[in-house]
Amino acid sequence: MSAEEPGRRNVERKAEHLLQVRGLSTHFFTPDGVVQAVDDVTFDVGYGETLGLVGESGCGKSVTALSIARLVPDPPGRIVAGQILFDGIDILKLDDDEVRKLRGKEIGFIFQDPLTSLNPTLTIGYQIAESIREHMGLPQKAARDRVVELLSKVGIPRAKDRLNDYPFQFSGGMRQRVMIAIALSCDPKLILADEPTTALDVTIQAQILELIQTLSSEFHTAVLMITHDLGIAAGMCHRVNVMYAGRIVETGTVDELFERPQMPYAWGLLDSLPRIDDVRGDRLRTIEGMPPLLIRPAEACRFNPRCIYARDVCREKEPSLTSRGTDTHMARCWGTEPGGWIS
């Protein structure tokens, strides 16, 4: 982690992409049947890139992140197929010890609820120093200095005096800052941020998002940003994957996705949002119905029961992710394919 350019870390690249997820399927084996929470998901995250994973509850976005970190609770969950290459290493082939070395050091985490993800009985200073001692082998004094440096970096005033405070002495926004400090403590190459601001108020959310953005560009850290908020994705990400019912249904750069979305589910999501930048309408266009259950999903487009554009082909065969004009923009929809009826 020697910084040759001031303010920007030179990351050694061992592969073309920092993260390559290939055909990932994570299933949950429940008494009611096999829930195909993530089903054949493929995507890349470049070095220093922020990739958004958006979708509604139960679409598989969090399970995707947990799979990357090998944190899927087993039982009932299991990664049944696929490959995850992180910086050239096949994560799924590592033993538990090797995975532990990767987690916290190379991959940092920021979860939704900063209260439950911090240990209430340990001081803030101890919790941040824990991973530094574990992964970087720094002596106590040096680890302490690093903690103070990290806390000031994430914007906690009088960092030195707060090392011995406990999580309950911090507000929600401050706890999330502590989480970010822990995530950054060992200069990770990738941060998995799972709904990092959902529990926070908008003004605090803006602070935290800005912090994640500045720090990730300063340290050249890639971020996998999981969110249900399309506004956050539009403001934070370089590229976005839209997930529905365990599948990626559309992927593209933010501009492609928000300017020319190519999947009726993405249209519906955008249309059902009330917006502050819009004139007030009377009614919102909604997506009727609910997401399907992921136990034995039918061989069909998974969105077809809720899709007002669906034709017979949508009910008979599942479309694959195909290009929409550029290398980066792909969608899973028969109707918007070149030559389709709504293209």
Added chain:
Amino acid sequence: MTATLERPAAAYVHDKKNIVEVDDLKVHFPIRSGIFKTVAGSVKAVDGVTFEVRRGETLGLVGESGCGKSTIGRAMIRLREPTSGHVYFDGTDLGSLGGEALRKLRRKMQIIFQDPYGSLDPRMTVGSIVSEPIETHNLARGQAKRDRVAELLTLVGLDPKYVQRYPHEFSGGQRQRIGVARALAVEPEFIVCDEPISALDVSIQAQVLNLLTDLRKRLGLTYLFVAHDLSVVKHISDRVAVMYLGKVVEIGPPDQLYASPGHPYTRALLSAVPVPDPTAERKRKRVILKGDVPSPVNPPPGCRFHTRCWLYERLGKPENCKTIDPPLAELEGEHRAACHYADEARKTDVGVAHIDDRPVRHGTPDSALAWLKSENAEDPATVDATAATHLEAPAVIETTDAGVPKE
């Protein structure tokens, strides 16, 4: 409660246009400490708020957690006793009522809660949840009562054949519909909607929002819509009130309030709301407020927002912000803001979301809308999906007796 009256009730004149009037309302929660539980201070959740809700309107009440918005909502239907001040419902001082008189008036005001999981008793069937208020107020019995429950469920878009089911068999959106049916059971005039869609997914939020809008029109209801989401409040409200630390800092019609906010806090709030448009996101001017909201136990003197105010810094920390609490003053028409320098704030473009007249891009492309229209022209029976959806029963999960979803 009459002991805390600050001014004689005789000074009050009821305006027929208003259904609820809130006059200098304060709700303080005592903090007790030590073994004798002596009062060591108080949380000033609501600290001197005056406004009115007009008959038939939706008043949006927006602010961050802890600003007192939910407490106001509850005090307005007397689920909380005010520390001082008055709430008038249709000209009657709620504080002067008790027992039977209050119970009778309660029928006219109802509440819909945020949490569709916690606000329904898991051991009661949907039928008994919805019929309970009908029994409490002796509105109907026997077959008439059952008919009424079925009618209510239909009204909120649920199939009446599910009366025997339990809350856990329904999704979050459907549970919220049950909560709405329960509130409507006693034919209220005024409903406090306390963050009714915050716990729901985006596509389900839109369904419930549309339901609330339709019901209001159909039944001539008045809403107080409490929420933290500024976009939702803009969409649904006829007027919007912004709260900060127990006070209303700005109030007005949404078109004026969102386009030209007079309070620096409103501007900061608006600037923090992410917009689903990458181009606009890159161009917007953000004000990121520093620090957290101060404690409502010891709110800052003068204007409560001055400790975090960007305009205060910009204007070189004027003295009056620190000493004088600004009252709500008229900006134009019904738009009022509580800031000494509201005119200065309105000269900036901080926080305004809609910049350089960019047309707002929606999800569905015009070509797809045109296709839908042509498709539906062939078959007039098809719902007019282009004109948004209407009140329609949502798909109820088909479940087996054990509550397990059927294949």
